[in-house]
Amino acid sequence: MTAHEIEEYLSPMRHEFADPRSLILPALKFAQGDSGWLPAEDMAAVAEATGFSQAYVESVATFYDRLYVEPVGRRVINVCVTLSCMLRGSDEIFDHLADYLGLDGEGTTEDGMFTLAKVQCIGACDRAPCLQIDSGEQIGPLEPADATCLVDDLREQPAPARYER
Amino acid sequence: MAEHDDGLIVLTINGREVRAPKGTMLVDAAKAAGIEIPIFCYEPRLGAPIGACRMCLVEVEGMRGLQTACSTPVAPDMVVNTESEVAKDAQDGVLELLLANHPLDCPVCDKGGECPLQDRTFRFGPGRTRSLEPKLHFPKPLDLSPLVALDRERCIACFRCVRFSQEVAEDGQLTFQERGDHTEIATFSGDPYEGRFTGNTIDLCPVGALTSNPYRFVSRPWDIKNTPSVCAGCSMGCNLEITEREGDVKRLTGRPEPNMAVEEGWICDRGRWGYPALRSADRLQAPVLADAVGRRNVPLERAVTEASGLLAARGARVGILLGDAVTVETGFLACELAARVGGGTPAMVARTGIPGHGLGPMRALPGAQMDDIDGADVVLVVGGDPCTQQPVAELRIRGARRAGAQVAVIGPRPTALDASCEALRTTPGHLLDAAAVINERLQGSERAVVLWDEADLAAEPAAAEAIARVVAATPGARAIEMCADVSGPGLRALGIPAAGDLLTALEAGAIDILLTIGADPTAGPAGDRWAAAADRAGTIIEMATHRTGLTDRATLVLPMLAPLEDEGVLVSMTGRAQRLRPGAREAAGAAAAWEMIVGITHRIGSPVPDRTPAQAFRRLAEQHAAFAGLDYRVIGSEGAAVAPVPQDPGVPARGPVGDGLLVVPCAPVFGDAVAHRSDALEAVREPSRVALAPAEAERLGVRTDARVRVTTPEGTVVLPLEIDSRLHEGAVYLVMGDPASGAARLLPGDRGPVHAAVSAAAREEVGA
Ligand code: SF4
């Protein structure tokens, strides 16, 4: 992703933000769409396009969990572990998924298909325990078996053209 | 009632009536009244308060919740309580949270014993923790740069270092990454933190998260002694503090009580980490005497006696050359000595450095101090490059720009200020053309400050005259001379001339004994001529800190103390007399130059009355108008202004010498002898090199990876080449780094304009 592409993406929305710092987030999200995460070059391109230092852009990127500065899998499975979900058995869901994916806790599968992550409340406590694939709909309530079916389904799907995380 | 006739606001803090000017923050108002409110993040030098740490919470009657005293301005009739139950509870709470993940490894922390977090915890904290959770741990330490170590688990996320990087140095490199308890200081992708001012983050850090690599585990605060002194790294004359342990300088820091009229508490990394040069391998360790018996070490007493014997010889024609970092007392005593040598034949006394004929009109302009830059509406930098030659000045100039001043950098060199200020690049050798632009920029200004470069304007007297006229015609405009030498302003105020006549006299065989004091003329401009001329003097007596090009030829070598070990006065580029205080035990076998001169006068049988630099200073102040009314007490810890002295009006009109391209000399302090002797600065010191514009390099048929031969009438040197598209064609930029490279020797003795021929060097040619 080049600084120029990012600038073009930003130009129609520039007037919406009084503080130019606010442009960094949409720019990062846009840049992340390409490869699903943010290599240093992409952050440098965002810095160039927004006029802030590379260090500052990286500081913003690392603040948010859903902006990835390390490579992640084709799909990111975010399992909610906050109170409601925890009381309704999110631990089991998480452990079951980790087991099924051959992971030792959070992490990315060897084939690069999946990243499994624990997240805080995703705003669907009425559907606890729940999870979210990338930035998609919250899915729940889940039994451990439902979760593994979900993974099987995802495996069948082609890689998205652009990543929405 | 609440607002007094004197404009002060009246409020109550802890039941006491306190007055403070409008706009004062509660912390400062309380402090002035002797009430301490604990702080971590508050530091006015870093800009507006940000309220990051919550340490300063106080109770203000009528306000909901607690207020941060660092960012709450005083208001009439405010009733503040810093010691109420609620306030104390908040202080306890904040400290308990700050310590929740803090490793408390004080026994192995360099900050332990001089740590605000320790002090505040003892004074305001809860005393014991209720937390049973395991603490967060990070591997430690991390090198933030070769010089600064980062211990992430000790960081309390106060933002001070980040604000310094973002808002003072404006290098944009330090930021926070992650959030919450995982917050850590970082640079982009873990690159090293690069810059000329990185060490200030160590002074700012209120905990042991940022520490100095060279000082790591070197001493504990109860083993050290701190002495306020002044940096002799460049003519800025930054105030600093010397940390001594067992007689050795172990560390230099900014002053805890900054001198706001000079450096504001900031020092550059060259100033901070130059001290290892005191113990470099080429430091002179013992006096040397060469006579019929041979060359051998002798005790200092004997060496001084020998020196007086030589200098006293009837009819001996003596020349005394003072170097670029000697104190005014040494300069004064050298003049006193001059009247006592040769059995009545007075010696010539001269200084290395720029003659400065033709600078009279510039020097006659009303002078400014560094803090005048803060309130200026226009700041012009004319010639030179403060960013590399007087680094801390750069921070002041950046501050003025942030405060709204129009800043323009005018001259032939690209500078680090170009990106954020107006950069007007002039054709080398044509500063005269800039007079019109300067005039334009000064139009309508009321408080302009013009920083001008001594070396550049001395090489262009016509430009100096024209620019001086423009500045003098601007009401309220004041000037600061960016001096090339540290001792220049002081020695000039004593009326000591540059060394041109001394060099001519030496070459004519009219000098029998050359006494050098802290000078190595063979490494500077016209170095080869000086080397040959010194040989014509039958006898060389050298007082020096380190080996020089004269050491092996000298009849007598007297090791002398360096500025960090010595006592005396240096005059900064703003004409401020400031005191050096010895921060270390005298190096073995060495003595202060002033003391050796006093000893010599005693042995000659015509003693000067002074026993201390203070006495010498008192006497010189009586004799020299520039220092009238000053003594050590008046100078104090803040320094005092030296009166301007009338300047030598002589303008030796001379055009450039030599063939080829005009030389633009660049003298970065990170390339000076101290930077090259200090192992701490290995990663950041500047090598000597030649820099050319791409088109010029092409025309000359030289490539980046090549070394080039540079020839001026003063000699030939082979140097690495750098191609830089920001440079002017038709000129050769000569960066004078490593003194051993001989680059500085290519300049003429009078530092006037010179041309150099540049050509590709044969592969095997190296060095000088
Ligand atoms: S490293 Fe020190 S100065 Fe920087 S944020 Fe942490 S505690 Fe503050």
Ligand code: SF4
């Ligand atoms: S700017 Fe000059 S005087 Fe100040 S610390 Fe650096 S070298 Fe020393």
Ligand code: FES
């Ligand atoms: S706790 Fe899981 S969605 Fe709210």
Ligand code: FES
């Ligand atoms: S000192 Fe007031 S919030 Fe940090």
